[in-house]
Each structure stands twice: as structure tokens, then as C-alpha cells.
Amino acid sequence: MLSLQVVSRRRVLAVLALSLGIGMLSACNVGPAKFVNTDITGSSLVAPFKLKDLQGETRTLDSYKGKVVALFFGYTHCPDVCPTTMQQWNEVKAKLGEKGKNLQVIFVTVDPERDTPELLAKYVPQFNPDFQALWGTPDELKPLLAGLRVFAQKVDKPDGNYLMDHTAASYVFDQQGRARLLVRHNADPVPVVEDVAQILDGK
Helix, strand or coil: CHHHHHHHHHHHHHHHHHHHHHHHHHHHHCCCCCCCCEECCCCCCCCCCCEECCCCCEECHHHHCCCEEEEEEECCCCCCHHHHHHHHHHHHHHHCHHHHHHEEEEEEECCCCCCCHHHHHHHHHHCCCCCEEEECCHHHHHHHHHHCCCCEEEEECCCCCEEEEECCCEEEECCCCCEEEEECCCCCHHHHHHHHHHHHCCC
């Protein structure tokens, strides 16, 4: 009888040790995020905007709480950087699979003079129907550009047209609206997917 009790206790202790081991492994997986792209967690960067979306609704960053948000600044007449970046975000969203449903990519125009809401409504969804665009007057854009230290400036051309010099990075915010990640133009999509996936997982 005594030997049976000893065996029973040993089994209980073994199960308990195994459970504790699994718990410790789980705890290790819940650690802080380790990003390949630039980590801006805890920085002073903020996104204080109040702009119109493609449906004409006024939006703030709080409008997207519960989703991871990727903000990119560009313009529809951009010859290369902007369409390339939008295509890259489409690839990232696709590679995230089911998780990608909780990633909201937003194109913010830095050329409101030419980028009317009607033009944005034709331009942005061609990269992905779930992508959103935000539009505002130059004065309405100023707080957002300043909050994220985004550069945007008109460059006149001899033919009377103009280009826009602008910051070519994307800014990623977590589900609570906190700045987490800066993704430079032409970044390798694979690390971007891995970084965004960590944020989607709550890290």
C-alpha cells in the first residue's frame, strides 16, 4: 500500500513539474516584441489627426482602435515610391493570412490640392479594397505631419506641374493607438510581416 502511495505521489509530482515547465515556456513566448524594423515604442511620436476618409466620415486614430494601423504618406501623382509602398503593404497583408484582417492600411495624402476625395477613392482601393485613405486641408494635416515629423514639400517642375518631396516611411500603431514601428521604403516584406504579426499578437 505504501509503495502504491509513493508511486502515486511521484506521478503527481511529475505531472506538476511538466505543467510548470509548459507554463514557463508559455511565459517566455509572451515576452516583449523584437522588431527587425525600427522600434519606435515609447517615442514621442503621435498621430493627432481629424481627417475625412473615403466615405466622407471624419476619422481620428481612435476610430481604428482594436486594429493595428499602418499609416503611409504619399500622393496619387507619385511616380514610384507611393505605388511601390502600397503594393508592398498589400503583400504584407496577404502574407499575414487571417491576422491580416486586423491590419488597417491608411494612405494619407500630402497633396490635398490635387488629391480630391474622388481621385483617392479610385486610386487607393486598386491596391487593396480594404485599404483606406485620409484627406484634409493643409491646415488640418499640419498637426499630424508635425506629430510624426513627416516632411512634405512641393517641388515645381519647368512644365508648370509639380512633385511632392515627402517622407517615404510607414508608421505602425498598435491596437491602443500607440506608435510601435517605423518601416522604411522598400523594406523587405518578410521582416515586416514578422514585426506586424508580433503587434497583432499583442506584444
